[in-house]
Amino acid sequence: MLRNRITNSIFVLRNRNFSVSSSLSTDKQNVPSYRQLSEVQKRKLDEDKEKLIWRNKPLDQPYAFKSKFNVFGGDELEPSSLSMLVQPIDASPRGIKKWWKDYKVRKERFSQQFIPERHEILGSDLAAAHFLLFRKGKVKFIGQDWLEMNTEKDLMVPLPNKFNPHYEIEAIKCDNMVLYYEGLENIRRLRKLRYLSFKNVKTFDDWCLDRVSGSEFEKLEVLDISDTNVTANGLQALYRISSLKKLIVTHPETENPQWTLTLAMLQDIFPSLEISSSNQI
Numbered sequence: 001m002l003r004n005r006i007t008n009s010i011f012v013l014r015n016r017n018f019s020v021s022s023s024l025s026t027d028k029q030n031v032p033s034y035r036q037l038s039e040v041q042k043r044k045l046d047e048d049k050e051k052l053i054w055r056n057k058p059l060d061q062p063y064a065f066k067s068k069f070n071v072f073g074g075d076e077l078e079p080s081s082l083s084m085l086v087q088p089i090d091a092s093p094r095g096i097k098k099w100w101k102d103y104k105v106r107k108e109r110f111s112q113q114f115i116p117e118r119h120e121i122l123g124s125d126l127a128a129a130h131f132l133l134f135r136k137g138k139v140k141f142i143g144q145d146w147l148e149m150n151t152e153k154d155l156m157v158p159l160p161n162k163f164n165p166h167y168e169i170e171a172i173k174c175d176n177m178v179l180y181y182e183g184l185e186n187i188r189r190l191r192k193l194r195y196l197s198f199k200n201v202k203t204f205d206d207w208c209l210d211r212v213s214g215s216e217f218e219k220l221e222v223l224d225i226s227d228t229n230v231t232a233n234g235l236q237a238l239y240r241i242s243s244l245k246k247l248i249v250t251h252p253e254t255e256n257p258q259w260t261l262t263l264a265m266l267q268d269i270f271p272s273l274e275i276s277s278s279n280q281i
Contacts, residue, residue, distance in 0.1 A: 112183030123163040124189040131186040133157050138173035171195035188215040197224035206234030213237040224248040232258040246274045
């Protein structure tokens, strides 16, 4: 009996699917083409198309300005690249100097980008150590002394070239480094990190601090952001680091009301947080 019921159900479903597909194919055949439409229907269809023209990309609009340089880059051309093509070249000594400075910044930003393969082979700790030591930072592994590059001979510190669980970073000094936002992606998921310093890193700002606060430093206790471009707005991101015990800033006694209020709010969230000035160290 059960087998007969299942067989009947399958038969019914097949007939239902066949009828639905047949109706769809019939409806599709009954759809008239554009040539078969009347003049009134064609005019109504054209009006509807004009109403939906806002969906097009900016450069696809019928009245959009299109430069002759568009053939080189299309609508994917970046604003910076477009301005370089359209604007006249400043060949003055000041203009050349500015161009060279901007070029070096773009090159350094590109070189600091995150490389997934490096972290897959080395792991987070060794990958961060290779990245920082190459840029003259300082790293300390658990049970070892501080490591840094020999600036006189420009020699790298010998480190393993594959993952080693015995190398775990507990302290980092990025003092005086040229470290951009892109490079901070290489300093993440350091589970044993307790000390982190960005002292006198002029490229370190609120956005950088926000990235650091979300970098999964579970045991970070001391953070030095003195002599950086961090403002009171950037300090608000520190609420994510619940393990923080000491914050080193440039002027904790500043007269800026917003700065003072933000520091007070941090101490209210973390009662044991100590805020000190770099001058007191």
